[in-house]
Amino acid sequence: MYWSRSKTKAGRTTVRTKGIDISRAQEQFDFTAAASAGVKFVIIRAGIRTDEDTYFRRNIEQCRKLGIDFGCYWYVTATDTAELDRQINACVKAIGNEKPSYPVFCDMEEQRQIDKLTSKERTDMALEFCDRLNKAGLPSGVYANPAWLESYYQKERIVGKRDIWLAHWTKSPDNPSRYDYGQKMWQWGIDSIAGKDVDGDICFVDYPAITSKWYRENCGDMPEKPDKPEKPVNLFKKGDSVRVKRGARFTNGVEPYSYVYDTIYTVQQVSASGKETLIGIGSVPTGWLYTENLYKAESTENNDTTQKFAVGNKVKVNYGAKTYNGGSLALFVYTNVYEVMQAGSGDREDYIVIGQGGQVTAAVRAKDLKKI
Numbered sequence: 486m487y488w489s490r491s492k493t494k495a496g497r498t499t500v501r502t503k504g505i506d507i508s509r510a511q512e513q514f515d516f517t518a519a520a521s522a523g524v525k526f527v528i529i530r531a532g533i534r535t536d537e538d539t540y541f542r543r544n545i546e547q548c549r550k551l552g553i554d555f556g557c558y559w560y561v562t563a564t565d566t567a568e569l570d571r572q573i574n575a576c577v578k579a580i581g582n583e584k585p586s587y588p589v590f591c592d593m594e595e596q597r598q599i600d601k602l603t604s605k606e607r608t609d610m611a612l613e614f615c616d617r618l619n620k621a622g623l624p625s626g627v628y629a630n631p632a633w634l635e636s637y638y639q640k641e642r643i644v645g646k647r648d649i650w651l652a653h654w655t656k657s658p659d660n661p662s663r664y665d666y667g668q669k670m671w672q673w674g675i676d677s678i679a680g681k682d683v684d685g686d687i688c689f690v691d692y693p694a695i696t697s698k699w700y701r702e703n704c705g706d707m708p709e710k711p712d713k714p715e716k717p718v719n720l721f722k723k724g725d726s727v728r729v730k731r732g733a734r735f736t737n738g739v740e741p742y743s744y745v746y747d748t749i750y751t752v753q754q755v756s757a758s759g760k761e762t763l764i765g766i767g768s769v770p771t772g773w774l775y776t777e778n779l780y781k782a783e784s785t786e787n788n789d790t791t792q793k794f795a796v797g798n799k800v801k802v803n804y805g806a807k808t809y810n811g812g813s814l815a816l817f818v819y820t821n822v823y824e825v826m827q828a829g830s831g832d833r834e835d836y837i838v839i840g841q842g843g844q845v846t847a848a849v850r851a852k853d854l855k856k857i
Contacts, residue, residue, distance in 0.1 A: 504686040516547040518679035526554040533560040535575040556587025586693040588626040608639040726782040733778035744820040749804035798825040799857040806853035
């Protein structure tokens with residue numbers, strides 16, 4: 486057991502809380518299995534560069550649902566102040582008012598940051614990240630391994646001055662790291678939850694109590710833990726077909742490609758508050774949007790099946806359509822414009838061959854096309 490309390494030689498009580506850290510790499514992670522395995526906290530990747538992690542919203546929702554404390558980290562790749570500013574803004578926007586009970590950590594480990602920046606510049610960036618998050622109402626810290634603390638950061642500006650999440654792998658959590666930077670969290674190596682590898686962590690402090698005090702002193706309130714969020718109304722449910730309103734952006738602020746507004750998507754998940762919805766094609770997630778920026782798509786089965794097509798017509802394929810014989814189509818087919826190359830075949834009036842540049846793409850049914 487390594488999620489307990491023990492006494493140090495000086496008689497102080499030391500907390501040893503079991504946790505893990507995850508990102509989109511774990512995809513549909515089993516949080517119930519994690520809770521059963523004794524996981525008390527999860528550090529969730531909120532994003533990388535200026536992109537919100539695809540599974541960030543889902544992972545937060547699962548933690549809240551099961552009463553697991555969570556923190557965040559943002560993978561920072563910037564090598565100049567302008568890019569750092571954009572990445573910090575993206576981080577603050579993604580996390581927003583979630584008020585994690587563990588800090589938000591700055592994760593810098595890119596080789597190009599080593600090649601292009603001095604130790605002072607790298608340290609300036611990490612501290613700027615922390616300061617900006619604090620000003621935005623979020624507790625912060627620095628994730629680093631011994632090499633970065635010893636060689637790539639100005640150690641004296643971080644150790645003892647910022648919360649450190651140390652990455653130093655050993656054989657097991659029972660084999661402590663030989664490095665002591667006063668770290669409050671330690672990533673010890675690979676753990677296994679329900680047969681899936683995840684990074685294992687131990688926390689040496691009572692972060693929920695520490696951050697509650699921090700929020701009170703710096704924001705005038707406590708972190709919100711809505712055990713029973715307000716029941717949303719008029720929500721989409723998983724499996725619904727939806728379209729994106731023109732001009733809408735993803736929740737991380739990224740503007741979609743133009744074809745997104747012409748594509749029918751499937752609802753994959755709705756946040757607990759109902760304010761955000763994850764859409765995708767098939768089982769592949771596209772991204773989170775605010776629910777107010779979605780509207781229900783008409784079923785392709787309700788399309789006018791009497792419409793006639795002629796050779797040369799410009800058409801698009803309805804999302805989810807199959808080939809004429811029931812075969813699967815590649816995802817990109819639903820986003821392209823095609824030309825009708827053959828309309829009808831014998832007594833099969835609904836047999837339509839489409840293609841581009843004289844090359845056949847597929848034969849589909851007329852009901853699965855719309856004229857452009």
